[in-house]
Amino acid sequence: MSKTATIPDQGALKRIGAQVRKRLEADPQAYKVPTDKAEIFAIGDFFSAEECQRLIGMIDAVARPSELHETAYVAKFRTSYSGNFDPHDPFVKMISRRIDDLLGMSPAQGERIQGQRYLPGQEFKPHNDWFYTDQEYWQIERKRGGQRCWTAMAFLNTVEEGGHTHFVEVGASIEPKPGVLLVWNNATPEGEPNEGTLHAGTPVIKGSKYVLTKWYRARKHD
Ligand SMILES: O=C(O)CCC(=O)C(=O)O
Numbered sequence: 001m002s003k004t005a006t007i008p009d010q011g012a013l014k015r016i017g018a019q020v021r022k023r024l025e026a027d028p029q030a031y032k033v034p035t036d037k038a039e040i041f042a043i044g045d046f047f048s049a050e051e052c053q054r055l056i057g058m059i060d061a062v063a064r065p066s067e068l069h070e071t072a073y074v075a076k077f078r079t080s081y082s083g084n085f086d087p088h089d090p091f092v093k094m095i096s097r098r099i100d101d102l103l104g105m106s107p108a109q110g111e112r113i114q115g116q117r118y119l120p121g122q123e124f125k126p127h128n129d130w131f132y133t134d135q136e137y138w139q140i141e142r143k144r145g146g147q148r149c150w151t152a153m154a155f156l157n158t159v160e161e162g163g164h165t166h167f168v169e170v171g172a173s174i175e176p177k178p179g180v181l182l183v184w185n186n187a188t189p190e191g192e193p194n195e196g197t198l199h200a201g202t203p204v205i206k207g208s209k210y211v212l213t214k215w216y217r218a219r220k221h222d
């Protein structure tokens with residue numbers, strides 16, 4: 001068997017990578033982080049101050065300790081509180097659509113938007129958002145949309161100290177600024193999971209940190 005045949009969803013990851021890259025590179029609002037290790041873009045003022053406030057309130061309503069509803073795999077890395085937004089809520093739908101439109105992604109490929117709140121001492125240790133296809137959980141994920149292609153993550157507030165998003169391999173540490181949306185390709189241009197996307201939510205030292213995350217799949221996600 002050839003090497004490429006063993007990488008799940010490689011063709012789709014390569015195609016989606018190229019489409020989204022083209023769209024973002026043509027978008028004057030999207031700033032590309034200068035690195036050749038990963039495709040990371042930042043969009044300032046993607047959400048208004050009012051939208052950020054409303055989203056923060058929604059996170060406070062849904063956030064629970066991660067380990068209550070997540071796999072042990074994720075719980076090991078994350079000490080923040082998290083929860084999924086109601087996908088039928090009209091405000092959530094509007095927010096979701098805006099992110100879909102920015103990337104040109106089909107809503108069918110998006111996972112539910114997840115909110116997270118970090119208090120002092122809480123963090124998300126270095127991890128990749130793409131799935132490890134040699135792990136048991138992959139047998140479930142491959143049947144419900146497959147590999148993750150792009151991640152969209154928004155900062156909703158200013159953190160007094162700490163709580164950066166640190167791309168470890170790239171060497172970029174991004175300070176939370178309310179309304180800023182970060183988007184990155186979890187795959188390489190060749191459609192392979194990109195080790196260069198390794199990232200962490202560094203510990204909050206002072207204050208609190210609120211973010212939302214939307215992950216997209218290579219195929220339709222149910
Ligand atoms: O909170 C952060 O800065 C990172 C969050 C993250 O990595 C994720 O939600 O996948």
Ligand SMILES: [Fe+2]
Binds near residue numbers: 129199
């Ligand atoms: Fe992540």
